[in-house]
Amino acid sequence: MRKLREFYIGGRWVPALSTAGHTLIDSTTEQPFDTVALGGRNDVDAAVMAAKLAFPAWAASEPGERMALIRRIREIYSERVEDMARAISQEMAAPIELARTRQAPAALRHMTNFLAVMEHFEFVRQLGPHAPDDRILMEPIGVVGMITPWNWPMSQVALKVVPALLAGCTMVLKPSELAPLSSVLLAEIIHEAGAPAGVFNLIQGDGLTAGARLVEHPDVAMISFTGSTRAGASIMKGAADTFKRVALELGGKGANLIFADAEEDAVERGVRQCFINSGQNCNAPTRMLVERSIYDEAVEKARTAAQSIAVGPSSAEGAHMGPVISERQFDRVQSLIETGIREGARLVAGGIGRPAGFNRGFFVQPTVFADVSNDMMIAREEIFGPVLSILPFSDEEDAVAIANDTPYGLTNYVQSSDGARRNRLARRLQSGMVEMNGQPRGAGSPFGGVRHSGGAREGGVWGLEEYMVVKSVSGWAS
Structure with a gap:
């Protein structure tokens, strides 16, 4: 050209x-x-x-x-x-x-x-x-x-x-x-x-x-x-x-707060939103915070959702996940997956290496970690790849404390059928944007964050x- x-x-x-x-x-x-x-x-x-x-x-x-x-x-x-x-x-x-x-x-x-x-x-x-x-x-x-x-x-x-x-x-x-x-x-x-x-x-x-x-x-x-x-x-x-x-x-390290009264598809929706564009999104909901009463169920839903995501070449037709952009980005994502395993997070989907059937290309497996604590590197670093961390919380106060315990502040997400709770959380979450119950922000809504975002x-x-x-x-x- x-x-x-x-x-x-x-x-x-x-x-x-x-x-x-x-x-x-x-x-x-x-x-x-x-x-x-x-x-x-x-x-x-x-x-x-x-x-x-x-x-x-x-x-x-x-x-x-x-x-x-x-x-x-x-x-x-x-x-x-x-x-x-x-x-x-x-x-x-x-x-x-x-x-x-x-x-x-x-x-x-x-x-x-x-x-x-x-x-x-x-x-x-x-x-x-x-x-x-x-x-x-x-x-x-x-x-x-x-x-x-x-x-x-x-x-x-x-x-x-x-x-x-x-x-x-x-x-x-x-x-x-x-x-x-x-x-x-x-x-x-x-x-x-x-x-x-x-x-x-x-x-x-x-x-x-x-x-x-x-x-x-x-x-x-x-x-x-x-x-x-x-x-x-x-x-x-x-x-x-x-x-x-x-x-x-x-950058961002968005928290997706999923309460027990969330919609049935909230977990799957969160997984897919995390992995769109091969996870290369600053506003990706990469930390999934789940209320303890539904935590085990949510982890299994996340595993199923991640394993259902097809991976393929960028030129191929169809709704699949492509590679990350470069060898440098591939190596960074692989290193952080290794770090998550070493830190003791539970690998429930994906992991190190290319997906099955790929021996070249910068393809990363859709990866999900459970039992993550917010002091782990995978919960604090912006990975910019298809890697999701799941963390449990006990109540609303606990969820807010975990969500706000980050230097970033771009987008946070809330999943709950309780409107009063959603409104409270929208005010308390320290971010430039909050999206709730899968509803995208409207045309003309400003995009941007606070703090390190x-x-x-x-x-x-x-x-x-x-x-x-x-x-x-x-x-x-x-």
């Missing part, structure tokens, strides 16, 4: 200035299939300059013009959604059905939801009746550096690019070097939609070089990052000298305002 050795800067495809590259590996076959250029300092500087030059005109454009651009992007994206699904499936090994039904369409949903927010968004607001000549102006923050992950490539890219465009920002996107194909396709779509030159720029690269330069660049006003907590901490430090706004969406809010009006600064004005002429 020629454009993997080019970057989209200033409205055109230009050759990478850096000679470095990264070999892309097929996670099913372990064979290389292409090489992506890794941008250096000069590549980043060129992209930032293009965004800087484009900012004044784009910031001054009418909101309706920006909305029209997103509508054109959405229309073209819809026509190429199968291409996008295949790109995602190839680059990060999502099974093609998952790529078609969940991964690729996520960007379309985000576009639709942000356009709905824009219909009623006020860029100029009254302060209040006590100050009739005061106004609050919502203005674009400037050039935004965006660093996105490989696990949900288009979902995370769209959650940044779309609201930033609508806010009036210009941007430089650096996707993960492990998942470059989908962002190249998006750049083609944005170009075809007629985005002004320099408003959207794409560079490829790794975190240590291209990512670090974006973070430290004095002309970048904001960094929006999705990735590991470790990398998030590094970005905060790197951005400090230039006083950037930093929006972080980081970061503080960004992506989606809805909050996701739009992330890319704006608030200016207060007196003496406004009506």
Whole structure:
């Protein structure tokens, strides 16, 4: 793919200035299939300059013009959604059905939801009746550096690019070097939609070089990052000298609280939600907390559910679990499974090694541990693979104490037919999101966490305002 050795800067495809590259590996076959250029300092500087030059005109454009651009992007994206699904499936090994039904369409949903927010968004607001000549102006923050992950490539890219465009920002996107194909396709779509030159720029690269330069660049006003907590901490430090706004969406270790009065399918639902996308989800419910009176029954249900999950190549049709993205990720997951066994957790499904029938590829067995204590590494580390830990609790107080005993705070889950209990727990659980009884959060609900899970809010009006600064004005002429 020629454009993997080019970057989209200033409205055109230009050759990478850096000679470095990264070999892309097929996670099913372990064979290389292409090489992506890794941008250096000069590549980043060129992209930032293009965004800087484009900012004044784009910031001054009418909101309706920006909305029209997103509508054109959405229309073209819809026509190429199968291409996008295949790109995602190839680059990060999502099974093609998952790529078609969940991964690729996520960007379309985000576009639709942000356009709905824009219909009623006020860029100029009254302060209040006590100050009739005061106004609050919502203005674009400037050039935004965006660093996105490989696990949900288009979902995370769209959650940044779309609201930033609508806010009036210009941007430089650096996707993960492990998942470059989908962002190249998006750049083609944005170009075809007629985005002004320099408003959207794409560079490829790794975190240590291209990512670090974006973070430290004095002309970048904001960094929006999705990735590991470790990398998030590094970005905060790197951005400090230039006083950037930093929006972080980081890791998680979600607790799924299952009470005795939960729905019959609560355990199976929790297992499958943990293992979707091969467990490579920051909001996965990887700690299943079960009330003691139903604990043994829940463990058996979890075993049955895990053993019923088929594993297969990402290119194969059907609802199965694919491999994890890389050898490095495979080795990490295997090491943590070994750690769980060594720590004394009871292995009830899966375990070390590839599933039966696989002698190559980064395939991991759907793995379930029972009798886990919250001080074990498998209960504290974000594994980012198909590994579930089950812990017992005695009562509501005990469940809350265990759930909150983590440095993370992204998503927690509650399963109970007692509405008053659910409401109490929603307030007490220390996380940015709480999902209850299998009901997904609605369109426009913000995604984000607290503590080591970061503080960004992506989606809805909050996701739009992330890319704006608030200016207060007196003496406004009506």
